[in-house]
Amino acid sequence: MGRTELQTRRMDAVRAWTTFVERGDEAASLVRPEILTSWNRSEAAIPVDVTEAPLADEAATAAYWSGSPLATAVDRVQAELRRTAEDGDLVVAVTDPMTRILWTYGGRVMRRKAESVNFVPGGRWDDESVGTNALDLANRLDAPAMVFSAEHYASIVHNWVCWAAPVHDPATGTKLGVIDISTTWDRTHPIGLATARVLARLIETAMPLTQQYAHLDLDEASEPGLTMRLLGTAETWLDGQRLLLNRRQTEILALLAMHPEGLSLEHLHALVYGDQAVTTSTLKAEVSHLRAALGGQLSSRPYRLLMPVTTDVDLVLSLLRGGRVAAAVDAYGGDLLPGTNSPALNELAEFVAVAVREALLADPQPDAVVRYSELAPYDTEVVEVCLARLGAAPNPAVPLLKGRLAAAQR
Structure with a gap:
């Protein structure tokens, strides 16, 4: 999106916000319905000139975070989250289900801007505390959300653009909070919302396995060998460590797990590809990658897993x-x-x-x-x-x- 187009979009957002502040629902035709609904909630709870988000109790926030499966998941993918923030000069935040920020990391410029408005751990970013924003919308709607410039109710973040996506427990579907990425309005990019979705999925795939299976009295994370989750969400763990496999490798590994007696090259090829025109050398290459990922615990002639397997x-x-x-x-x-x-x-x-x-x-x-x-x-x-x-x-x-x-x- 060109700068001129962005400036026009920003002016339209400011015009809609000003209309709402001065004449209320006359702004209905100027903004998205979810923004107007949030503006109404915000107006009933806070002034438009609020200077910062309120802070929850620091000790309570730290205690919640330290005992949360989100903390484990974020720690496992922290390098990717930090790199995203630094490369795009963004601030990344993870919240609880009440839109209280639990963890943040920011690029050099955005870190200072975030601290100035309490976009920090403990900051309460529901719209009734600090006005319309993407974190609150994603949480309320349970769907990815974007809020641009003056679509924010509070003027302190009119210079921001925010994208957020909900984070769920992959096993139970329970909403754990949201992940948000924010930067200045002039750095708006069409890939922002997709990036928030990808980061949410990244955190979900890094959730501790013991949390996902706690209700089954099954603690696979401490079990030696291979553990695979194939129903609904594809995840693979080896001796408690998550493996990053592509879709085809997961399919091959699943078939080997279902055939502990082992499979010949030809039989495995038929099970994976059916009558697709795929060469056996392609399959051999995928198996070679799998063998490396499994530390060599995959034999050939026949292909067979050499470890305990749980699915x-x-x-x-x-x-x-x-x-x-x-x-x-x-x-x-x-x-x-x-x-x-x-x-x-x-x-x-x-x-x-x-x-x-x-x-x-x-x-x-x-x-x-x-x-x-x-x-x-x-x-x-x-x-x-x-x-x-x-x-x-x-x-x-x-x-x-x-x-x-x-x-x-x-």
């Missing part, structure tokens, strides 16, 4: 075989490697999904059905069967199930 697929199927439907649904994070074009993995994905669904139809435990409906919101039959089984019996899950059913039928 969430095996866990779900084992729980179903034992009749533990609710626990199986807890462990089921969603479809197996969505988007894979491996015929073998597509077949396995369908098998697992149908197995979970049929188990719930046979034993529709309300809490398990609520959890499942979050993963498969349009599978109304399971919800209907559960409600029919409950009848008129009072159960706290009933309103949630009826709400899910109504939403799916719109």
Whole structure:
């Protein structure tokens, strides 16, 4: 975006903000609906000339951060976050679910600007504390958000542009907070929102494994060998350390994990590629990279893993075989490697999904059905069967199930 275009956009934002401050909802046609809604919340709570964000208790903020899985995840990817901030002269911030900042890092210029308005750990950046901003919007909407220049309610950040994206626990879907990147308005770039999304996903993939599996009484992070999460989110850990693999390598490793007896080159090629025109030398190259990542613990002739292997697929199927439907649904994070074009993995994905669904139809435990409906919101039959089984019996899950059913039928 050229400087002239940016200046015009900034003038439009200032004009809309001035109209709102002077004449209220006459600005409705000048800004996005979510900005106007936030401006109204802000106006009812704070003056437009607020000079800084209020600070939460320092000791309480530090205690929350030190005990948070977010702290572990941010520490693991801190080099990438710092490099992003320094390369773009940005300030990066991570918040809790109440939009209280827990961690920040800034480039030389933005660090000073951030400190001047309490964009620091402990700073409360919900819009009722400091006015409209991207952190609050991303948190409230549970979606990536951008706020440019005078779209901010408080004039202290009219010179800023901010992009933010929510961060979720990959296992439970719980919103843990948001990550925000901010800089001066004249450095606005179309890639800003995409960068915030990428950083959010980076933090999510670095979440400690023990946190993700705590509800299953399974502590894979301390177990020797290979641990793979394939349902909903693809993650691989070796002896407690996360491996960074590309999509194809994850697929190959998943197939080897499902075939502990080993696979010939030709058989593995058929399972991975089906009838695609891909040479065996391409597969050999991927296997070579995998062998290096696994410290050599992958044999050839046949290809076979030389270590203990744990997968969430095996866990779900084992729980179903034992009749533990609710626990199986807890462990089921969603479809197996969505988007894979491996015929073998597509077949396995369908098998697992149908197995979970049929188990719930046979034993529709309300809490398990609520959890499942979050993963498969349009599978109304399971919800209907559960409600029919409950009848008129009072159960706290009933309103949630009826709400899910109504939403799916719109």
